[in-house]
Amino acid sequence: MSSMVNAIISFFSYSVLAIGAQNVIFIRGLGLSGGLRMINDPKKDTMYFCAFLTLFQMINSLLVYFLRPLIGFTPFARYTRFVTPVLIVVCCTVSYILVVFVLSIAVQKSTFKRMIYSITSASINSAIVGTIIFTTTLGLTLAETIGFAFGSSVGYMLAMLLIIEGERKIRHDLVPANFRGLPITLIYISVLAMAVYALTGHRVAL
Amino acid sequence: MDRKTKVNRELANWDDTVRRRKVLLSNPVFIKGLALAPLSVAATTLGNSLMLSIAVILILTPTRVITSLITRRMSVPLKTFFYPLTSAVVFGFAYYAMYKVFGTWPLNMGAYLPILVVDPLIVKNFEKTRKESFLYSIINGLRNTAGFVMACILLGTIREFLAYGSIGGLSIISVKLLPMARYSFGGFLIIGVMCALWNMYVNIYHDKLKKEAAGYELNG
Numbered sequence: 001m002s003s004m005v006n007a008i009i010s011f012f013s014y015s016v017l018a019i020g021a022q023n024v025i026f027i028r029g030l031g032l033s034g035g036l037r038m039i040n041d042p043k044k045d046t047m048y049f050c051a052f053l054t055l056f057q058m059i060n061s062l063l064v065y066f067l068r069p070l071i072g073f074t075p076f077a078r079y080t081r082f083v084t085p086v087l088i089v090v091c092c093t094v095s096y097i098l099v100v101f102v103l104s105i106a107v108q109k110s111t112f113k114r115m116i117y118s119i120t121s122a123s124i125n126s127a128i129v130g131t132i133i134f135t136t137t138l139g140l141t142l143a144e145t146i147g148f149a150f151g152s153s154v155g156y157m158l159a160m161l162l163i164i165e166g167e168r169k170i171r172h173d174l175v176p177a178n179f180r181g182l183p184i185t186l187i188y189i190s191v192l193a194m195a196v197y198a199l200t201g202h203r204v205a206l
Numbered sequence: 207m208d209r210k211t212k213v214n215r216e217l218a219n220w221d222d223t224v225r226r227r228k229v230l231l232s233n234p235v236f237i238k239g240l241a242l243a244p245l246s247v248a249a250t251t252l253g254n255s256l257m258l259s260i261a262v263i264l265i266l267t268p269t270r271v272i273t274s275l276i277t278r279r280m281s282v283p284l285k286t287f288f289y290p291l292t293s294a295v296v297f298g299f300a301y302y303a304m305y306k307v308f309g310t311w312p313l314n315m316g317a318y319l320p321i322l323v324v325d326p327l328i329v330k331n332f333e334k335t336r337k338e339s340f341l342y343s344i345i346n347g348l349r350n351t352a353g354f355v356m357a358c359i360l361l362g363t364i365r366e367f368l369a370y371g372s373i374g375g376l377s378i379i380s381v382k383l384l385p386m387a388r389y390s391f392g393g394f395l396i397i398g399v400m401c402a403l404w405n406m407y408v409n410i411y412h413d414k415l416k417k418e419a420a421g422y423e424l425n426g
Contacts, residue, residue, distance in 0.1 A: 029246040029390050030317075033326045036239055081313070082302045085294040085320045093287040100283075120286050126243050126321040133317035178405040179398075182239045186398030193391035 011147035014140070018151025021200035024127050025159035026193035028134075031127030035160055036185065038121065039167060046160060048118035054153035056095055056123050057131060061149035063091040064132050065142060088132050089124065096123040127156050162192060210422045217415050224408075228349035231411070235357035235397070236404035240327040245361055246393030248318035252374040255362025257304070257312050259355040261319050264300035266328055266354070267347030269293040274343035289329040297323045327354060357400075365396060 024030045038044045067087060068080070076083045100119065103112055131152040135145045166188045175184050216223045224231045234240045241262075249255045272292050277285050301319065304312040312319055322328055327350065338346070363373055369387035371379040386392035 027390055029243040029393070030321065032242040032246070033240050036242075037326065079298075079302065082298045082305075085297055085323045086291070089287065089290045089294045089323065093291070096283075096287065116283075120283055124286065124290055124324055126324050129324050130243065130317045130321045133320050137316065176402075178402045178409065181405075182237075183398045183402035183405065186239075186242075186394045186401060190391045190394035190398060193394055194386075197389065197391055 007141075007143035010141065010143040011150075014144045014147030015151035015154070018131075018148045019155040019158065020196065022134075022148075022152075023155045023159060023193075023196055024131065024152045025156060025163075026189070026196045027200075028130060030130035031125050031156060032189070034121065034125045034127070035156075035163065036182070038160075039164055043117045044121060045114070045118050046164060048115050049122045050153070050157035050160060052099070052115075052119050052122035053125075053127065053156060054150070055099065056092065057128050057149045057153045058146065059095040059098075060088065060091045060128055061132055061135060061145050063095065064088055064136060065145050067091065068136055084133065084136065085129070088129050092124040092128065096120075099123070127152065159192075163189060166192075209418075213415055213418050213422065217419055220412070226349070228346075228353040229356055231408055232353070233357055233404060234327055234350050234353045235361075236401045237408070239401070240330070241322070241325050241354060241358075242397065243321060243325065244315075244318040245358060246397060247390045248315050249358055249362045249365065249393070250369065250388045251366040252359070252362045253311070254315065255358045257308070257315055257319070258322075258362075259358050260304060261297070261300060261312070261322055262327070262354050262358075263351055264303070265293055265296050265322060266351045267344060268296050269328055270338075270343045270347035271340065272296070274338040274340060290324045293323040293328050361393075361397065361400065364400075365393065368392075368396070 018024070022028060025032055025035065038046065038049055064084075064087060068084065071077060071080045071083055071087065096119070100116070103115065103119070107115070131149060135148050140148060163185070167185060170184060170188070172180050172184075179187070226232075228234060232238065235242075235245060244258050249258055269289070269292050273285075273289055276292075277288055280288060297320065301312065365387040367373055367378060368384035369382060369392070371377060371382050384392065387396060
């Protein structure tokens with residue numbers, strides 16, 4: 001019973017840690033290039049993207065958590081650190097095929113067509129890979145891994161919502177010409193990141 | 207080709223001129239906003255920037271060349287995974303070679319070297335439906351690499367100077383001008399300002415070409 005309670009506490013602690021102190025965008029900078037490209041891409045739906053990012057993050061974190069120790073039984077055992085990115089990409093591919101297969105059966109064709117573009121870009125990006133490498137390097141337990149993966153995805157979604165809202169509110173006519181677009185967005189993200197840092201007060205774990 | 211013809215040609219095909227000049231006019235970092243994660247968090251010193259640059263030199267062009275040869279008939283979803291898989295395999299060898307040469311330094315960069323395998327800088331090409339020739343993949347790969355390396359070294363040098371008062375570990379001044387430059391939010395801020403300066407350079411260059419072309423027109 002107490003181990004169950006401990007697991008639940010670990011899950012929530014690591015979720016909160018990943019949403020705030022180790023926020024995937026503001027503190028760890030992961031998935032920022034892809035996120036900024038998504039904002040300017042009319043074909044990608046932010047909510048679909050973030051929902052599928054959460055799903056893929058959870059599936060891939062679990063797959064890598066269980067499969068990575070198996071590298072120890074292969075000829076690559078000495079090179080686990082160097083082979084891990086390949087394993088992560090393979091897991092991302094498997095989870096993508098699974099999700100697309102299930103959705104192609106479960107949802108209407110028109111909805112599936114709307115989703116597929118967001119699914120493809122959400123299935124593999126630096127937010128997912130960076131988070132998985134972080135959890136494997138730290139040797140987190142199963143509950144901590146799930147909590148951190150979930151918190152990272154929620155943190156990513158909250159950060160993207162703040163960035164999109166900021167983009168909408170910026171009065172570009174008042175911004176100097178050379179600062180319009182990417183520069184002002186990065187400066188805005190910097191201010192938000194500084195606020196998150198001020199709340200938590202410690203440096204990013206490499 | 208004389209200067210007048212060159213200027214007119216560059217202006218007439220401005221988009222093409224920008225695309226070909228990856229280092230200055232279409233820099234992958236300061237204009238396109240690629241590889242922001244490793245640059246904003248890990249490129250805090252000249253040494254770290256060198257590590258990132260070496261990793262990109264070893265991964266970008268080989269990945270691009272291999273994928274250009276194999277993915278010609280692949281659909282975009284298939285390419286989405288084949289590109290990162292290729293870059294992950296290439297990265298595995300590059301990472302090991304870097305570990306053998308530089309010791310634990312590359313490993314100390316944590317997730318910020320391995321995430322290069324899925325960074326849009328390395329893999330964004332899969333979104334293109336146009337087929338890339340072998341020669342073009344080498345040329346474009348080298349251009350992108352040069353653009354990234356220049357931006358990365360510049361950024362690392364500036365951040366180290368502002369955050370620690372040193373360059374490449376050598377103390378220049380005893381005052382730390384902007385200690386926040388070592389953090390991710392400092393990275394975002396400095397990259398943002400560098401992007402604005404880069405935009406200014408591109409606009410000035412474009413205006414200069416326009417004035418030069420107008421001058422040639424006036425003088426016949």
